[in-house]
Amino acid sequence: MLTHNTLDTLRHLKLTGMGDALEQQRAQPETHDLAFEERLALLVDREVLHRENRRLDRLLKAARLRVPACIEDIDYRHPRGLERSRMAALASSDWIRQSLNLCITGPTGCGKTWLACALGNQACRQGLSVRYLRVPRLFEQVRIAHGDGSYGRLMNQLLKTNLLILDDWGMQKITAQQRQDLMEVIEDRHGRGSTLIASQLPTEHWHDYIGSATLADAIMDRLLHGAHRLNLKGESLRKTNAQKTESVDPS
Secondary structure (H helix, E strand, O other), X not given: OHHHHHHHHHHHOOOHHHHHHHHHHHHOHHHHHOOHHHHHHHHHHHHHHXXXXXXXXXXXXXXXXXXXXXXXXXXXOOOOOOOHHHHHHHHOOHHHHOOOOEEEEOOOOOOHHHHHHHHHHHHHHOOOOEEEEEHHHHHHHXXXXXXXXXXXXXXXXXXXXXXXXXXXXXXXXXXXXXXXXXXXXXXXXXXXXXXXXXXXXXXXXXXXXXXXXXXXHHHHHHHHOOOEEEEOOOOOHHHHXXXXXXXXXXX
């Protein structure tokens, strides 16, 4: 009876991990031989792990990463210019803590989105907030926010995000209003949050993509000054993988 009351109290206090661990200890007679301090340590460790897992789940859900990717699964065999030492440095997420930016450029299919999501996943695992958006989707959200009065709230959400991933940068021309909106997003985050740009468009063509010379200068200065850059090369990974599949097809 006492144990049931304790379990109810633990769950009332939202100590779910400790409650689960206590039930597990009751079901495992070998833990009864442990000292009180040892059993208590196991309960506390379980609660810490439970909270870390819940936080990670919340961060990943909020990030809305486009693909499930993680740093450990990076394929370095494909010749696209990836260096293990450099990826290890980026995987530390120190650049995010320092509010620096990262630009990943390269041809279609070389893994830009996958790498961006892998770095986003890694940041979430380190307790940092992440948000993934395709640039057209960002512009659409900002347009809607202008109309329904939620613009301030949206901009505040973007500002508070440790890492903002903007994918498909440079895929289509932008309007004067979108150019101004982009400037506001980048300016708000400058020095206060990290932005990861994934684009097929080489950085030397970004000025023409943005359009207005004055705004283009301002946006590029804030995005590229001191930023890390990954310029991927080589054939499409999708094409290479398809060829490998065909070569082992027994039909």
